[in-house]
Amino acid sequence: MSRTGVWLVGARGGVSTTVIAGLAAIQQGRKDRVGLLTETSLFENCDLPPLDDLIIGGHEVREGSLLDSARAICADSGSLGHELIAEIATTLEQVDSRIRPGILFNAGKAILSLEGIRSDCVEQDPAQAVARIEQDLREFRTENDLSGVVVVNLSSTEAALPPHPSHGCAEELLQQLAQGTTEPFRSSTLYAIAAAQVGASFVNFTPSPAALLPATCQLLEEQGCPFAGSDGKTGETLVKSALAPMFFQRALKVLSWQGYNMLGDRDGEILSCSENRQTKIESKGELIKKILGEDVHSQVSIDYVPSLGDNKTAWDLIHFEGFLGHRMTMQFTWQGCDAVLAAPLVLDLCRLMEWARQRGDAGLQQHCGLFFKSPHQSEIYDLSSQFQALTDYLQSCRQQADPSGSP
C-alpha cells in the first residue's frame, strides 16, 4: 500500500483540471516535470511520495465532466492543447468517475449563481454534510488502497464568515455541528472538519477564511493531520514578496504600492461579487505592510475582465523615496496563466503533506509558507526568508533520517 490520494474540492475548476491533466501528462511521460519545486535538487535524498503514486478524486458542485473543463481551458488560455487532451482523455474519464457531488453550505449568492450548480449539493444540516464528505473520503481511501489522503480546497473563494464564539475551540464547534446550528459554518469549514475526522491532511489553497479557523486547526492537529494555507502564492503577490524586501534592503523608502489586477475566468466572475472579492483583497494586500511597515500607502484592486480568461494581468506601481528625498517610481506588469502557475504548487504541497504525515509530523506545516499569500500563523512574508525556512526544514529532516550523514 503506497499510493497517496489527492482529493480536490472544486475538482472540475480551472486549477483542479490543470492539476489532473498535468499529473496525467507527467505520469504518462508526455510532459517534463517543469515548475515543480519538489522535482528539483532541493529535495534530493528526501523520500517524498513519487508523483507516479498519486491518485486523484474529488468533490464538485457543478454539472459537467473533466473533458468539458479541459476543452474549456483549451479554448480559453490554450494551456491544455487539443492533442494532449485527446491523449489523456481516458485518464480524465477515470478521474471523473472518482468525483462525487460536493456540498454547498452557507455558500452565498456568487457561488450559488455559477452556471450548472447542482441543487442536490445544497445542504441544510451541517452534520449531514460532514457525514457525506467523510463517507466519500473513506470510500476513496479503501477502494484505492491508499496510505494517506490529502484534501485540497480548490473551490470558489467564499465571503468571510462572521465571527462565532465556537470558532475558537474544536469541542464547541463540534457541539454546534451536532446541534445543527448553521451560522458557524461555510462549505470550506465542513470540508476541513471532515478531513480531520478521517485523518486526512488538509491544504487551503483558497483565501476562504472559514476553512482554517482556530477550531478546525485544533481538530486537524488533534487528529494527527498535517495542514497548511492559505491562498496559493502564484502571481502578482509572488513578485511582491520577492521585490518588496529589495526596497527595505537598500533603504529606499516606499511611500505607496498600488496593485491593480484583472482576470476573466470563473474565479474572476466570483471575485466580481464584492463580499468574495474582499476575501481575496485582504489576502493579497497584507504582505506589503508586513514587509515594509504600516505607514506604506498600499491598495489592491481586482476587476473582472471576461475576455482575458485565465490569462491574468496585474499592474503594480511603486512610488518610493531615495537619497535627498528624491522621489522615483517603479512599475511592473505581470501576465501569467493562473492555473498553470497554481497546479504545480498543489502537487508540491500534496507531496509535502503526505511526507509529513508519514513522518508523524502533524499540525501546521510552517515551512510551507512560501507557497501562500497568507501563510497561516506566520509573520514571515518575504520570499527568500520563506525559502530559507523550507531549506532549513529539509536539512533537519535529512539529519533526523541519517544522523551520521554529513551536513
Ligand SMILES: NC(=O)c1ccc[n+]([C@@H]2O[C@H](COP(=O)([O-])OP(=O)(O)OC[C@H]3O[C@@H](n4cnc5c(N)ncnc54)[C@H](O)[C@@H]3O)[C@@H](O)[C@H]2O)c1
Ligand atoms: N493562480 C491561481 O489560479 C490561484 C492562486 C491562488 C488561489 N487560487 C484559488 O483557488 C481557487 C480555485 O481557483 P480556480 O481558478 O480553479 O477557480 P474555478 O472557479 O475555476 O474553480 C472552482 C471550482 O470549485 C467549485 N466549487 C465551488 N464551491 C464548491 C463546493 N462547496 N464544493 C465543491 N466544489 C465547489 C466550482 O464549481 C468550480 O468548479 C479559488 O479560490 C482561487 O482564488 C487560485
